[in-house]
Amino acid sequence: SLPGTVRKSEKMGMRQRCCILALLVLILSLFPACARMEQGGTELTFEQLHEKGRKIGVIEGTGDDQAVMAEFPDAQVMYFNNYPTGYAAVAGEKIDAFVYVKVQMELALRNGLTGVKVLDEPVGEAHLVVDGISPTARYPDLENKLNQFIDEVLGDGTMKDMYDRWVVRHDYKMPDIKVPESAAAHLRVATSGTEEPFTYYEGSELRGLDIEMARRFAAWLGAELEIAVYD
Numbered sequence: 001s002l003p004g005t006v007r008k009s010e011k012m013g014m015r016q017r018c019c020i021l022a023l024l025v026l027i028l029s030l031f032p033a034c035a036r037m038e039q040g041g042t043e044l045t046f047e048q049l050h051e052k053g054r055k056i057g058v059i060e061g062t063g064d065d066q067a068v069m070a071e072f073p074d075a076q077v078m079y080f081n082n083y084p085t086g087y088a089a090v091a092g093e094k095i096d097a098f099v100y101v102k103v104q105m106e107l108a109l110r111n112g113l114t115g116v117k118v119l120d121e122p123v124g125e126a127h128l129v130v131d132g133i134s135p136t137a138r139y140p141d142l143e144n145k146l147n148q149f150i151d152e153v154l155g156d157g158t159m160k161d162m163y164d165r166w167v168v169r170h171d172y173k174m175p176d177i178k179v180p181e182s183a184a185a186h187l188r189v190a191t192s193g194t195e196e197p198f199t200y201y202e203g204s205e206l207r208g209l210d211i212e213m214a215r216r217f218a219a220w221l222g223a224e225l226e227i228a229v230y231d
Contacts, residue, residue, distance in 0.1 A: 054074070055078050056096060057098040058077060059079075070124065080098075083108075087105075087108055087113055090116050097119075103167055146217070149216075149217050179223075187221060
């Protein structure tokens with residue numbers, strides 16, 4: 001995962017997230033019980049994944065299967081509903097590798113995931129995660145206001161500080177950002193709550209870079225904030 005840029009779009013009020021997500025392979029480290037699969041090796045390599053019949057997992061609906069099929073045309077693509085089941089399939093030797101976002105894989109390793117290794121080689125092109133403004137948003141001039149806000153947090157270093165805290169240093173303390181509890185304007189922001197360190201639950205509280213960004217934007221607007229969670 002690399003720091004990137006947020007750029008204005010000329011169509012549909014779309015804004016791109018503040019990071020470029022590169023796909024990497026989560027790879028099975030071979031233990032004695034399965035060492036027979038490789039001659040004299042201790043772990044699968046990126047090159048060995050090109051061998052015919054390798055099983056490589058992706059999350060269904062992400063489009064990552066297209067990148068896998070382009071890079072590993074002789075592999076069998078296996079589909080999973082979420083990344084924890086993909087990790088478990090690798091660790092349990094049901095698949096040879098799993099393609100997902102590097103920052104999420106590194107978090108899993110720090111949180112105790114064992115029997116796997118993240119490879120350095122990326123799969124496919126870098127992904128841009130796009131944030132969209134609803135075409136029925138009732139907030140007046142919302143696109144221009146959002147553009148102005150993002151320009152400011154990029155220009156004054158706020159965005160860089162947020163990325164450094166949440167993604168680089170894993171400092172998960174949410175700063176105290178005052179959002180009006182009652183205001184003439186109401187901002188409703190959708191999130192998934194499943195993508196640490198961007199949007200995730202700590203107990204019953206939503207945290208992460210995206211949540212901080214939403215709170216900062218609402219405070220900047222002087223609007224009350226509602227977070228809506230969707231899959």
